[in-house]
Amino acid sequence: MSHRLRVAFAGTPTFAARSLEALLRAGFEIPLVLTQPDRPAGRGMKLQPSEVKQVALAHGLTVAQPAGLRLDGRHAEAAAATRNLLEQVRPDVMVVAAYGLILPPWVLRAPPWGCINVHASLLPRWRGAAPIHRAIEAGDTETGVTIMQMDEGLDTGDMLLVERMPILSSDTTGRLHDRLADLGGRLLVEALEMRACGGLSATPQPAEGITYAHKIDKSEAMIDWSRPAVEIERRIRAWDPFPGAVTTCGPDLLKVWSAQCEAGSTIESAAPGTVLSVGREGVRVQTGDGVLWLTQLQRAGGKRLPVAEFLAGYEWPLGVSLGSQKVVG
Numbered sequence: 001m002s003h004r005l006r007v008a009f010a011g012t013p014t015f016a017a018r019s020l021e022a023l024l025r026a027g028f029e030i031p032l033v034l035t036q037p038d039r040p041a042g043r044g045m046k047l048q049p050s051e052v053k054q055v056a057l058a059h060g061l062t063v064a065q066p067a068g069l070r071l072d073g074r075h076a077e078a079a080a081a082t083r084n085l086l087e088q089v090r091p092d093v094m095v096v097a098a099y100g101l102i103l104p105p106w107v108l109r110a111p112p113w114g115c116i117n118v119h120a121s122l123l124p125r126w127r128g129a130a131p132i133h134r135a136i137e138a139g140d141t142e143t144g145v146t147i148m149q150m151d152e153g154l155d156t157g158d159m160l161l162v163e164r165m166p167i168l169s170s171d172t173t174g175r176l177h178d179r180l181a182d183l184g185g186r187l188l189v190e191a192l193e194m195r196a197c198g199g200l201s202a203t204p205q206p207a208e209g210i211t212y213a214h215k216i217d218k219s220e221a222m223i224d225w226s227r228p229a230v231e232i233e234r235r236i237r238a239w240d241p242f243p244g245a246v247t248t249c250g251p252d253l254l255k256v257w258s259a260q261c262e263a264g265s266t267i268e269s270a271a272p273g274t275v276l277s278v279g280r281e282g283v284r285v286q287t288g289d290g291v292l293w294l295t296q297l298q299r300a301g302g303k304r305l306p307v308a309e310f311l312a313g314y315e316w317p318l319g320v321s322l323g324s325q326k327v328v329g
Helices: 014-026 051-058 076-089 105-109 131-138 173-196 229-238 307-312
Strands: 007-011 039-041 046-048 093-097 115-119 142-149 159-166 245-249 252-262 275-279 282-286 291-299
Touching (some): 007 014, 007 051, 014 093, 014 115, 014 173, 093 173, 131 142, 131 173, 131 229, 142 173, 159 173, 229 245, 229 252
Parallel strands (some): 007 093
Antiparallel strands (some): 039 046, 115 142, 142 159, 275 282, 282 291
16 A cells, blocks of 8 residues: 655654554655764774664655754754755655654744644653653553654654553563554554544643653662662663663672562561572562562673573672671671
8 A cells, every 4th residue: 555645754772663664554754854863882993873764764765863953053064955955855655663862842833734743652651761660660550652743842742643551560671662663553544544633632631640751760670778679679670771770789780681479578687688588489688669580680790591501600609798898697
């Protein structure tokens, strides 16, 4: 199936690439793709194209990679060149998904239908950069995708299409991201097809329930064992795959990739971070409220391993509290 609708696309990571692939499968004409400049990555720190660029080039699409879009900023020359490209290709609409650059007013006004955004939350909850991480961290039981008409605010535009999705108790950010990326692509195609037929209406976001999903900082990775076990367990899942929950064990830095709360357990005499037992089933750690079983661990430079395999190659330092260099007891 082909569409006469001309869709410019702006996005960078895998989440956005899924939407671009969905547009291509649906037959939309995509005269221009914007994505962030290539970044150094990997052991050799060689420049790597974004996932969106890889998809675009594989389909022979025109790609532009401006470092900025402000016509009066330090990247004004690149912004002006991008504006000229948009004027030449004359898209009906621009789709934006996890692009990573703020769109100035001239971009928002460039296409006749403006810019629409694929956002991985149920707006107005979790506006901002990290909605998937923050939803898991907060213990939300559901999330979803909102297709939104963009304005000059931070994820404040009118909602065009919304679909909900449950958050499973086993969900990591990586797993939930993949499901939401697929949903986002499907919902985007539905929204554009409805818009082309004149059947898509805009709904203002509610004034209540606004929360902000601030960008994840690496400093958040360190586990605070004084927090309740349920909160720590959620953070472990929320920080998977990035930045990974981290704790110290004596001189070693360990990443914790999986954990389970022990039902009805509080060891009043043990300080938070105290290792209560170490075995093939898990490492039992006292928290500020309850006991947490650590079931998947990783040493610096090593692999993620189930605890039984991890302990086969690691001599656990007895009497050491996690998150501290102090010997306990």
